[in-house]
Amino acid sequence: MVEEVRRGKAVLRQAGDRGGHGGGQDRLVPLRDLWPLLDHPPDPESLLTCGPMASTLLAMAWQGAERSPAGTSWTLLQLAHLLHREPTPEQRLSLWLALAGQQDLFRLRRDGITSRRADELKRMRQQRRQQRRRQQGRDDFLQAVRQRQAWSAPSGSREALELRRLVDLTRQGDDLSLWADCPDDLRHALGQARCDGSPQALRSLLVDLGHWAADLPLALSRSVWAGGFPQACLEEAEALIRGADGEHPGDRERLDLTGLHSISIDDPGTREIDDALALERCDDGTAVIWVHVADPHRLITPGSAIDDEARRRGTTLYLSGGLQPMLPLVLGAGPLSLSSGGRRAAVSLALTLDADGNLCQARLVRSWIRVAYSLSYADADELIELAPPEDPDLACLDGMLRTRRDWRTRCGALAMDQPEGRIRRGEAGPELVITEPGPSRALVAEAMILAGAAAAAWAAKADVAMPFRCQDGHSSLSPEQLLALPEGPVRWAHQRLGLARSRLQPRPGPHRSLGLEAYLQWTSPIRRYGDLLAHRQWLAASGALALPPLTADQLLPELDQADRLAREAQLVSREDQRLALQHWLEVSPPAAPVRCQLLRWLRQDHGLGLVRIDDWGMELAADVESGAAPGDVLQLSLVAVSSRHDRLELRARRR
Numbered sequence: 001m002v003e004e005v006r007r008g009k010a011v012l013r014q015a016g017d018r019g020g021h022g023g024g025q026d027r028l029v030p031l032r033d034l035w036p037l038l039d040h041p042p043d044p045e046s047l048l049t050c051g052p053m054a055s056t057l058l059a060m061a062w063q064g065a066e067r068s069p070a071g072t073s074w075t076l077l078q079l080a081h082l083l084h085r086e087p088t089p090e091q092r093l094s095l096w097l098a099l100a101g102q103q104d105l106f107r108l109r110r111d112g113i114t115s116r117r118a119d120e121l122k123r124m125r126q127q128r129r130q131q132r133r134r135q136q137g138r139d140d141f142l143q144a145v146r147q148r149q150a151w152s153a154p155s156g157s158r159e160a161l162e163l164r165r166l167v168d169l170t171r172q173g174d175d176l177s178l179w180a181d182c183p184d185d186l187r188h189a190l191g192q193a194r195c196d197g198s199p200q201a202l203r204s205l206l207v208d209l210g211h212w213a214a215d216l217p218l219a220l221s222r223s224v225w226a227g228g229f230p231q232a233c234l235e236e237a238e239a240l241i242r243g244a245d246g247e248h249p250g251d252r253e254r255l256d257l258t259g260l261h262s263i264s265i266d267d268p269g270t271r272e273i274d275d276a277l278a279l280e281r282c283d284d285g286t287a288v289i290w291v292h293v294a295d296p297h298r299l300i301t302p303g304s305a306i307d308d309e310a311r312r313r314g315t316t317l318y319l320s321g322g323l324q325p326m327l328p329l330v331l332g333a334g335p336l337s338l339s340s341g342g343r344r345a346a347v348s349l350a351l352t353l354d355a356d357g358n359l360c361q362a363r364l365v366r367s368w369i370r371v372a373y374s375l376s377y378a379d380a381d382e383l384i385e386l387a388p389p390e391d392p393d394l395a396c397l398d399g400m401l402r403t404r405r406d407w408r409t410r411c412g413a414l415a416m417d418q419p420e421g422r423i424r425r426g427e428a429g430p431e432l433v434i435t436e437p438g439p440s441r442a443l444v445a446e447a448m449i450l451a452g453a454a455a456a457a458w459a460a461k462a463d464v465a466m467p468f469r470c471q472d473g474h475s476s477l478s479p480e481q482l483l484a485l486p487e488g489p490v491r492w493a494h495q496r497l498g499l500a501r502s503r504l505q506p507r508p509g510p511h512r513s514l515g516l517e518a519y520l521q522w523t524s525p526i527r528r529y530g531d532l533l534a535h536r537q538w539l540a541a542s543g544a545l546a547l548p549p550l551t552a553d554q555l556l557p558e559l560d561q562a563d564r565l566a567r568e569a570q571l572v573s574r575e576d577q578r579l580a581l582q583h584w585l586e587v588s589p590p591a592a593p594v595r596c597q598l599l600r601w602l603r604q605d606h607g608l609g610l611v612r613i614d615d616w617g618m619e620l621a622a623d624v625e626s627g628a629a630p631g632d633v634l635q636l637s638l639v640a641v642s643s644r645h646d647r648l649e650l651r652a653r654r655r
Contacts, residue, residue: 005048050090053098057083061095062105065115073112134158138185145189148208162186163211170202170212171221204645214644215321215425215583217575223568225317225324232305237328240299240306244335248298250366250544257348258370261393262292264338265380265444271333272316272325275523276371277447279393280350289353289400291451292346292369293523296327296336296532297539302547306331311558314565316527317572320580321425325527332526340371347525347535349451353400357407362454366544380440398439401446408449412473413515416492417442421617423580430584434617448523449514455534456508456518464541465506465552467530467559468520472500473512486631489612493599493619494630504530504559506552530562581618582643593635596652598628611636611652622650 004011009028064082065074080087080095087095099106099113104124107114116124134157141159144151153160165179176182176190176197195201199218206212220226229237260278278290300306310326317324325332338344346369352361375383380394387395409415417437423430435441452469459466477485477494485491499513508518525531533555540549550558596611602621609624613636622636632654639649 046090047093050093051097052101053091053094055098055103058095058098058103058105062115065106066118068115070117071114073109073114075112079106079113142185142189144209145186145205146192148193148205150208150210152210163206163209166202166206167211170199170206170218171226173199173218173222175199176202200646207644215576215579217319217572217579219568219572219575220317220319223317223572224313224565225569225572229309229328230305233309234328236305237331241330241334244299250298251345253366254345255348255365255367257290257292257346257367258343260290260369262290262369262371263394264340264371264374265377265440266374268376271329271337272323272526273337273339273371273374274526275444275448276338276346276369277397277444278369279397286352287396287400289351289397289447289450291349291351291447291523292338292367293348293451293535294336294338294526295345295347295366295535296331296525297535297545298345299331299335300327302536302545310529310532311561314529314562315569317569319573319576320423320430326529327526336526338369338371340374343368343370347538349454351450351454353404355403357400357403357405359404359450359454359457362457364455364458364538375440377438377440380443381438384439384443394440394443397447398443401443401450404450405442405446408515411515412512414492414495414513416496418489418492419614419617423577423584425580425583429587430580432584432616449516449519452519452522453516455522455538456516456520459520459534459537460508460518462541464537464549465555466508466520466537467504467533467555467562468506468508468518469502469511470505470509470519471502471511471513489597489619490599490631493610493612497600504563506555506559528562528566530559530566533558533562578648579643579646582641582646582648585638585641585648586643589638589641593637593653596622596634596636598624598630598632598634598652600630609652611650620648620650622652624652625654628652628654 006028009030012027012029061079061082065072065079076092076096076099077087080092083095084091099108104121105116107116137154137157137159141151141153143149153163162183165182166176169176169179176187176195190197190205193205195205203212203218207214257278260280262276262278264273264276266273274294276292278292280288280290282288300310306327313324313326316326316332327336338346346367348365348367348369350361350363350365351359354360383391383394384398405413405415419434419436421432421434424433456466456468459468477498482491482494485494502511510517511519520534521528521531522534523531525535536545537549537555539545540547594613594615596613599610599612599619601624602608602610607623607626608621609628610619611622611624611634612619623639624634628634634652635655637651637653639651641648
């Protein structure tokens with residue numbers, strides 16, 4: 001090979017000698033000694049500057065070779081003769097350079113040159129196009145990651161699988177470091193996108209890439225409520241609905257209370273109606289409060305697919321965009337719901353109070369009831385306020401339950417009634433809904449607490465293990481220190497700070513913040529598994545179920561799971577509301593600073609405080625100016641908000 005011409009001499013290198021390895025050395029040969037090697041003495045400079053043959057000419061050579069029998073081997077000179085009658089050295093070199101370059105038409109072998117068949121060329125080119133598309137897709141994907149831009153991965157592609165892996169890591173709450181074989185180019189792109197690999201950072205990135213809904217809480221994605229109901233559970237629910245109108249064990253023994261004027265009070269749109277109230281006036285002048293509760297055990301069998309799924313979920317989860325039910329909604333909003341109109345199976349408590357509000361008599365039965373009508377809280381408030389002579393029951397119930405609430409307050413119960421704001425997501429976007437603490441809400445809440453106290457008293461007397469809800473009181477500040485704080489939200493915030501954590505236990509214990517010596521949640525068995533367990537224990541102890549009640553030791557693991565799920569649901573709900581609030585503030589940012597009140601310091605050394613915004617019915621963390629004290633009225637401004645990146649910054653300053 002002529003590598004170079006130096007002053008009349010050619011620098012030669014023997015073929016196969018690469019870079020001097022293998023013993024070969026450059027040789028300088030005078031040009032006059034080189035001519036006998038060639039058919040026609042060429043201009044060496046033209047050889048050194050010769051380029052590859054044009055692809056069109058090479059294609060013509062391939063077409064000529066194609067007409068020969070398959071497997072024909074060609075020398076360089078023979079192949080050149082297909083294009084030129086007398087090929088010159090420059091033409092042969094140009095052909096050789098074309099063959100040695102990037103081309104698909106021919107194979108260069110030691111024993112000669114062969115042409116590729118047309119079908120083989122087609123496959124090669126298809127593969128090359130696919131490879132180019134894959135590489136372009138890879139480049140586009142990495143660029144989208146680096147710039148945090150929306151990107152759609154073709155189904156089944158490498159990038160789709162990698163995104164799936166990132167989503168799985170985020171759902172499981174795992175760090176990117178657990179992905180040991182993460183491709184280096186992707187890991188580098190994630191770093192350029194300022195993603196540290198934590199679940200929170202991955203969620204933020206996936207939102208930007210369009211592979212995570214901005215309103216999907218991280219905690220929800222890894223919870224038991226993330227998926228739908230198993231098929232076996234849905235099929236069982238449909239079978240129960242078909243047989244709901246038939247006769248079931250215990251139906252004939254139920255007490256007929258359909259003659260009572262029973263009503264339910266709920267928020268508009270509530271579908272799982274699990275409680276109702278009635279007032280019975282006895283001939284001796286005694287007024288009996290009836291609290292009716294849904295009776296899911298009429299249809300649901302312990303250990304069934306539906307019962308197992310309810311146990312796994314633990315509670316109905318209420319989110320800004322709707323609910324995730326504990327039971328299939330076709331049951332909870334269907335034959336198990338205490339909706340108005342038809343005869344419904346219930347568990348009913350007959351409760352009698354003395355003049356001071358003390359519970360003096362309680363009776364617990366399975367019943368048939370008929371809810372006369374369902375009221376919204378606004379309608380119920382109006383009936384309580386007007387107390388019409390033709391319908392005085394609600395106003396009477398309100399008076400009796402106010403007396404009961406006063407009794408609990410004297411026993412140490414804490415009353416913290418104030419408007420509460422929540423964000424709901426609808427078709428028109430997020431909206432703020434403020435729940436006012438009206439008389440009907442207080443009435444329903446007190447009736448439910450009374451029912452829980454009565455059921456707990458029965459269980460304690462009968463020595464039946466139950467999911468008792470206990471709480472040891474509060475110890476944040478001394479009574480003198482609390483009284484020194486402004487009355488209302490500021491004082492309540494400090495009381496809540498010191499509240500001991502409530503817990504479930506199988507034996508009775510006091511619930512100090514409710515002012516009760518024993519209490520259990522009883523009135524939501526289609527929405528809370530702990531309530532369902534309480535009903536099951538009572539039914540088993542009463543002989544209504546063909547199984548013995550669980551002992552305290554047997555009940556304990558059930559309570560641990562129910563308590564864990566309740567706290568998990570609380571975390572999911574809080575994250576959901578935080579994201580919904582951020583979305584609402586993005587859509588409807590306040591035009592001017594909003595009035596707020598400093599409740600207490602969270603980190604005074606960092607200027608972080610808890611403020612109450614009455615216009616929103618919310619308590620939020622904010623950057624508060626130094627020198628402010630609990631109770632001070634401040635002006636709240638929105639500094640930054642992003643629901644995509646779970647970010648909210650508020651600043652509270654004096655006027």
